[in-house]
Amino acid sequence: MVVMGSGGHTTEMLRITKHLNKERYTPRVYIVSSTDTTTISRVLAGEDSSGTYTICKIPRSREVKQSYLTSIFTTALSTVSSFPVVLWHRPQLVLCNGPGVCIPICAVVFLAKALFLIDARIVFVESLCRVKSFSLTGKILMFFADKILVQWPDLCKVSKRADYIGRL
Incomplete structure (x- = not known):
């Protein structure tokens, strides 16, 4: 299961999934926000016509610039x-x-x-733009993820759970 974001998150995840052994990691399920209008076409461009993947939409847990208070309710809806x-x-x-x-x-x-x-195993790859501190998602997933991977060595100093993998 590959959780896609939008914008830069999609670009990073497509860069990661491009190198997956698609025979070994089959079937793939891509999770996309229901309000994301561009990610599906980008996923489709990276897949072949074998049909060994599915794209599922779920409600976005937090829109850009949405307040943290109202995001509690949208995150609950997304979780359900x-x-x-x-x-x-x-x-x-x-x-x-x-x-x-x-x-x-x-x-x-x-x-x-x-x-x-x-x-299942949950693997979280912190975004390339996070050089010295974890994102809010990274801080939350410290409690859920089986593996935390970072692209900058300084982030390993912030969390003992993080493994440095270099730039992807």
Whole structure:
């Protein structure tokens, strides 16, 4: 399961997924925000016509410049919408890189793992632009993710859980 953001998050995730062994990581499920108008076409451009992937939309947990107070309600809606997606597709791996839409998916996967409904690993790749501090998503996923990967060595000093992988 690959959680796509928008803009730079999409670019980074497409760069990562371009190098995945598509035979090994099949079927792929791409999670896209329901209000994202460009990411689907970018995902389709990187996929072949084999049909070994699915694109699922869930409500965005937080719009750009949305207040933190109102984002509580939209995140709750996004989390509720994530349950059927996670339980239907039963991912073994969740790959995400920072968009807020990954929080509900990762929370549901974490809960499903705790209830022994699925056996999945959550891998969070901090965005390239985060040089000295973690994003809000990164700080939250410190509690959920199985693996935290960073692209700058200074971030390893901020969290002992982080593994430096270099620039992707």
